[in-house]
Amino acid sequence: MTDFLESVSGGLGAVETTPEERSAGRHSTGSTPPGKPKRASLRAVFKAMPLLVKISAIWLTFIVGIAIYAKLDTSLFNGSLPLQNPNLQLNNFDASTGKFGVGEPIEGPSVGNWLGTDALARDSFARIAHGGWVSLIVATTSALFGIVIGGFLGSLVGFVRGRTETVIMSVIDVILAFPALVLLLALVSIFEVRDLFVISGVIGFLSIPAYTRVARANSLAISNREFVLAARAIGTKPTKILFREIIPNVLPTLVSYAMVAAAFVVVVEGSLSFLGLSVSLPTSSWGNMINQSRRDIKTDVLQVLWPSLALTFTVLSLNQVGDFFQKRGAIRASSL
């Protein structure tokens, strides 16, 4: 696997840019002289996306938007924003009579509850929005851990090589020798309290090895490039080379890798909460919504369908957008 990654990034220098790509590059760089590319604007990037990737980007923006909105609603505005309380049971259950007031526990979509209500008569749209927050935090933490720690370690060992590399990569290889989900389960089982903090911490920690490998492969290739050799030749300090030459050039690859990795992380968190081992109830996550609603799948399949669609669309979108940025990144690296 390592060899594979090395060969890919090692071969990047040889990637030939097609005329369209070159003109696309010129389009985004405008009139700036070659060698000092201007950052492409968000609109230009969006314009360059194929239709499916565009839809994916819109979906991701939407899901991140409602997740943040939902979080703001409960934490900052005390639920005064127009969104149902995700934990409020809307059926007016009367404990003294043991009967429900208006509405049944499971209701189909309506004006008040866009996606209907679940078995405990809680608004599904609000629960999906809050579940999105869990996925968002877990994915972001994992990317941060991966890029900051994994990225640094990988860049470091790819640059300095030697014994440091042997030691660090051996540890990384041992962690990667485990089947990912099994190691995660074993780690998670140790914690008695599983809140968002613990879950994202554990998943974040387990994300480090993969990022380290990607960073190392890129760092190895970059360390042999002419500009690094030039920096060495004029006597630049190794730490300065690492932070000014290596890491800035490893970073873009890692950021586009983060998208694809996030797709995996969202599935892993989904599986974990499906098993009831992620954030504890009543906090909603897409996985535990699916798990809770599947008991009533016979009477109301929609309540299983909504979180399933949210999860699948998000993973598909992350994959699409991630692939797009990885391809763009390869083109950028080839002109480095």
Add this chain to the structure above:
Amino acid sequence: MAKMLLVRLVRLVATLFAVTLLTFSMVSLLPGDPVDAILGQTERTPEIEEQLRVELKLDKPFHERYFNWLGNAVQGDLGESYINRGQTVSGEIKNRLPVTGQLALMAIVMAVAIAVPVGVLGAYKQGRWQDTTTSAAAQVALSVPNFITGIFLSYIFAVRLQWLPASNWSRITDKGIVENLKTAIMPATALALTQMAIFSRLVRSDMIGTLQQDYILAARAKGLSDRFILMRHALRPSSLSLATIIGINFGALLGGTVVIETLFAVPGLGFRLINAINSRDILMIQGITVFVAAAYVIINALVDIMYTFIDPRIRKS
């Protein structure tokens, strides 16, 4: 050749050692008292705690405990469940491995049977509608988590059509193979879908490379039929990388069936692991984790070595 095998073997043993050490220390060194974790909310007296401490050898230093445990583990003794007394960890593994193994094997066989023709078709019709539709389908299949596939399979075939049972796994030895397959087909299909996508993408991209080789052109020039060239000449080199990924994914599936086994209540290793986690059965968690990880490491090493034997190009370098 012999030297290479030796190097691989040493590396394998080193990795196995590290994997056991990591699993063992994870349970031992992390915050919290294992005795607390095991006893949880149940009633306890200092005597019970002390007895448990001695039984788990928690009064001994870490390295002594580890080597003691490792020595037993090598001889096939992974300890005893603390929750279900009298149930040994290795006994449970022996009992449940065939179930998980069957699921993993069925998933891989189904995936290969469909992915190879699809991948070959995609490479042969590269860029045409057959290729774009199958590639898009693979992209989607790769993004659907397997438990979601499982739930909707179960909804269609068990709840609506009532053709298949949604749970109640039946062993081959119990009611014969037909009943067994009836309970195994849905979980296996759910697992197979992702594998199918991975395999077909691999075969496609591999074949596209192979089809540009000179010997394919030579075969064409000889006037061989496309079908013959595809199946006999082009598929053979591509099957090498396929064999590798099949081996690795089979190993990964032994631990990756957890969610599907829980969904369909399949009495396999993964389901047992989840039970152990929910009941804080530490030795069971430790034992199953170590077993699955070791199996994964060993299968990967075997695949690696086999690959070298099959492909003469690698043997030389």
